[in-house]
Structure formats: C-alpha cells, structure tokens
Amino acid sequence: MTESITPPPNLVQQWDYEGTAMFCPEYQQHLTARAAQWGADMELEACCEWLSGCGCESYGRELRAARRHNPPSLKEQAMERCSDYIDPDGIIRRALEALPDD
Numbered sequence: 326m327t328e329s330i331t332p333p334p335n336l337v338q339q340w341d342y343e344g345t346a347m348f349c350p351e352y353q354q355h356l357t358a359r360a361a362q363w364g365a366d367m368e369l370e371a372c373c374e375w376l377s378g379c380g381c382e383s384y385g386r387e388l389r390a391a392r393r394h395n396p397p398s399l400k401e402q403a404m405e406r407c408s409d410y411i412d413p414d415g416i417i418r419r420a421l422e423a424l425p426d427d
Contacts, residue, residue, distance in 0.1 A: 372388060373386070373388055373389050376388065398426065403421050407421060
C-alpha cells in the first residue's frame with residue numbers, strides 16, 4: 326500500500342509561519358514548491374529504501390545521486406531564503422540577482 330505524500334499538518338504549519346501564506350501569494354507559491362519538493366524527496370527515499378531491501382543497496386545510492394543534483398550555490402540558497410521574508414520593494418532580491426553566479 327502506498328502512503329500519502331501529503332505533508333503532515335505540523336510540517337505545513339512550520340512552513341506557514343504565523344499564517345503569512347494567506348496574505349502573500351508569493352509566499353503561498355513558496356510553500357507549494359516546498360511541499361512538492363518534500364513529496365518528491367519522500368518518494369525518492371522510499372524507492373532507495375526498497376532497492377536496499379532487495380539487496381541492491383548500491384542501486385539506491387546511484388538512484389539518489391542521479392536524481393538529486395549538487396547542493397545549491399550560496400547565491401541560490403540566499404535567493405531561497407529571501408522568499409521567506411517580506412521584501413515589498415524587492416530590494417533584497419534585486420541585490421542578490423546582481424551578484425555573480427559563482
């Protein structure tokens with residue numbers, strides 16, 4: 326039987342700090358993206374665990390390496406964090422976008 330990939334309520338509540346998603350569509354989009362990523366991560370881990378249980382542990386590691394790329398750059402992490410804060414004029418985001426990608 327397949328378990329639901331719906332995030333548990335306590336995780337949704339953690340993502341929706343003080344109910345800000347109701348007032349900020351950009352934040353709602355951020356929440357949706359995080360929920361989708363969470364679901365994809367749970368599915369990948371379930372597949373890797375299943376492969377390990379079949380005696381194919383190396384296949385699980387290879388699958389994880391193929392489906393999850395390098396960690397995001399410092400700039401990408403900062404852009405992601407920027408989504409967590411209200412930036413009505415977009416100053417923080419524009420400053421981050423102006424930085425080189427390396």
